[in-house]
Amino acid sequence: MLEVEALSLFYGDMQALDQVSLTVPERQITAIVGANGAGKTSLIRAIAGIHRPSSGRVRYAGQDITGWPSHRTVNLGIGQVAEGRQLFPTLTVRENLELGAAVPRARQAARRTLDDVLALFPRLAERQTQLAGTLSGGEQQMVAIGRCLMGQPDLIMFDEPSLGLAPAVVQDVFRIIRDLAARGLTLVLVEQNVRASLTLAHQAYVLETGRIVLHGTGADLLADDGVRRAYLGG
Amino acid sequence: MIAARAMGGALLLAGLAAPWLASEYVLSVLIVSLWFAYVGQAWNIMMGFAGQLSLGHAMYVGLGAYAAAGLFVFTGIGPWLGAPLAVIVAVIAGAGIGWLGFRFQVKGVYFALLTIAFAEFTRILFDHITVLGGSGGLFLPVGQRSGVDLINLRGGPVMFYYVIFVMTVAITALSWALLRTRLGYQWQAIREDAEAAEAVGVPVFRTKLLAVMLSAGLTALGGVFFAFYYNTLFPEQIFAKSRSIEMILAPIIGGMGTVLGPLVGALLLTPLGELTMAVIAGLGVTNAGVRQVVFGVLLILVLWFLPQGVWPWLTQRWAKGRRQ
Numbered sequence: 001m002l003e004v005e006a007l008s009l010f011y012g013d014m015q016a017l018d019q020v021s022l023t024v025p026e027r028q029i030t031a032i033v034g035a036n037g038a039g040k041t042s043l044i045r046a047i048a049g050i051h052r053p054s055s056g057r058v059r060y061a062g063q064d065i066t067g068w069p070s071h072r073t074v075n076l077g078i079g080q081v082a083e084g085r086q087l088f089p090t091l092t093v094r095e096n097l098e099l100g101a102a103v104p105r106a107r108q109a110a111r112r113t114l115d116d117v118l119a120l121f122p123r124l125a126e127r128q129t130q131l132a133g134t135l136s137g138g139e140q141q142m143v144a145i146g147r148c149l150m151g152q153p154d155l156i157m158f159d160e161p162s163l164g165l166a167p168a169v170v171q172d173v174f175r176i177i178r179d180l181a182a183r184g185l186t187l188v189l190v191e192q193n194v195r196a197s198l199t200l201a202h203q204a205y206v207l208e209t210g211r212i213v214l215h216g217t218g219a220d221l222l223a224d225d226g227v228r229r230a231y232l233g234g
Numbered sequence: 235m236i237a238a239r240a241m242g243g244a245l246l247l248a249g250l251a252a253p254w255l256a257s258e259y260v261l262s263v264l265i266v267s268l269w270f271a272y273v274g275q276a277w278n279i280m281m282g283f284a285g286q287l288s289l290g291h292a293m294y295v296g297l298g299a300y301a302a303a304g305l306f307v308f309t310g311i312g313p314w315l316g317a318p319l320a321v322i323v324a325v326i327a328g329a330g331i332g333w334l335g336f337r338f339q340v341k342g343v344y345f346a347l348l349t350i351a352f353a354e355f356t357r358i359l360f361d362h363i364t365v366l367g368g369s370g371g372l373f374l375p376v377g378q379r380s381g382v383d384l385i386n387l388r389g390g391p392v393m394f395y396y397v398i399f400v401m402t403v404a405i406t407a408l409s410w411a412l413l414r415t416r417l418g419y420q421w422q423a424i425r426e427d428a429e430a431a432e433a434v435g436v437p438v439f440r441t442k443l444l445a446v447m448l449s450a451g452l453t454a455l456g457g458v459f460f461a462f463y464y465n466t467l468f469p470e471q472i473f474a475k476s477r478s479i480e481m482i483l484a485p486i487i488g489g490m491g492t493v494l495g496p497l498v499g500a501l502l503l504t505p506l507g508e509l510t511m512a513v514i515a516g517l518g519v520t521n522a523g524v525r526q527v528v529f530g531v532l533l534i535l536v537l538w539f540l541p542q543g544v545w546p547w548l549t550q551r552w553a554k555g556r557r558q
Contacts (some may be wrong), residue, residue: 074435
């Protein structure tokens with residue numbers, strides 16, 4: 001569904017991605033793991049069109065979308081839940097959600113999608129008029145996921161969805177991710193919680209200083225000695 | 235909300251009745267107050283709603299004023315055609331600055347510096363456009379003060395008062411409506427977090443550009459009013475940096491990003507400035523800078539105690555009062 005081919009990205013002189021190639025199959029969870037600064041967020045942003053790659057190709061559903069601006073990639077059905085949730089703090093929960101339907105593909109059915117999202121997150125239904133900045137971390141993550149769903153994506157890229165959340169809430173977030181996969185969405189999961197994301201993922205890539213160094217099924221990588229040493233503490 | 239509505243209704247009624255109640259002096263103060271409210275609203279769309287700081291809005295006032303006044307002086311064509319011309323000129327200028335800034339990722343303070351630079355270029359440019367009087371100024375033929383000629387906008391203070399009153403009510407209504415459109419939400423999203431707005435698919439570049447263009451065009455209409463009310467235009471004066479600053483005080487003190495903030499700010503500030511001048515004159519002090527000092531101190535006090543501005547503070551107080 002999504003193919004990334006030899007993608008390189010520079011921030012000034014610093015190379016963030018070096019010839020990254022990967023394939024994200026439809027209706028599967030693809031995990032991308034790696035240390036801080038390995039280039040995981042850069043990869044998501046380059047795919048989404050927030051950063052412009054210096055070379056390489058991004059193909060989505062057979063179409064070359066390399067360097068497309070994000071309002072066009074989102075309109076194609078590529079959603080993302082950014083690291084740190086990135087809500088609009090002085091807008092209400094409902095306004096945040098409605099902003100998720102900014103792209104043309106989502107506008108027509110925005111009302112119905114909103115009902116779906118509120119049914120999925122009953123906690124948000126109760127807090128619709130509350131300012132997003134006043135919510136708890138877990139609730140904010142639900143708004144972020146809900147806002148992404150408002151754009152009616154076929155593919156969602158999650159950037160560190162469990163970062164900074166209480167353990168019980170982390171469980172909720174992973175359950176939601178599993179539910180979304182069960183609904184037939186294609187997911188890319190960037191996570192510092194390597195064990196959880198490899199357990200969940202059909203396949204995974206290991207990113208090190210901007211390069212893909214390992215690729216396999218989630219189970220393979222969980223059993224891999226190098227991965228265990230580097231990311232799972234033995 | 236109820237407080238806002240009550241406040242709005244009271245202001246509207248008082249505004250309509252003002253010419254019958256006020257002396258000519260008070261009326262002239264009200265005209266200036268409403269003018270600052272109007273241009274404050276126009277600036278607020280760009281900064282308060284979309285979060286793009288402009289410190290060069292005097293440029294749009296000047297461009298609008300010169301466009302309409304030039305047309306009137308040389309062809310006799312009145313402001314009803316001069317105003318669209320003024321808007322077009324200012325929108326093109328705004329689009330140029332916005333395009334340069336946003337295309338090359340000039341953000342925040344640096345974007346503000348860009349707006350100052352362009353306002354200064356324009357001031358110097360107009361100093362040298364001899365057709366329009368250059369630094370010697372452009373003068374409109376002064377009409378009958380007693381008559382009311384709405385076609386050519388020639389008339390007395392009462393006419394000008396109602397014109398600026400209607401303009402201010404209209405731009406306030408426009409602001410209210412804009413905040414409730416998709417465009418308004420997208421502006422706020424960009425203001426809150428441009429990166430997040432980009433991530434959800436808001437076309438950030440285009441949306442920011444629209445804010446600048448709309449703000450510039452509306453500000454130019456303020457310039458048209460300025461030209462026909464004062465009848466004299468000097469580049470040194472109309473494009474002055476100090477005007478750009480004075481224009482943004484009302485929305486900052488009243489409450490940026492709110493619909494009534496710029497109005498409340500202007501209705502507080504301008505009369506206060508006049509009062510200060512009167513007191514100073516009464517004390518026999520003849521220092522021209524005292525008003526600016528008073529404004530400066532006031533700005534510091536408001537930002538210190540009411541960082542959100544007067545209007546948000548008032549609505550919060552009312553909301554609290556109702557709950558108790």
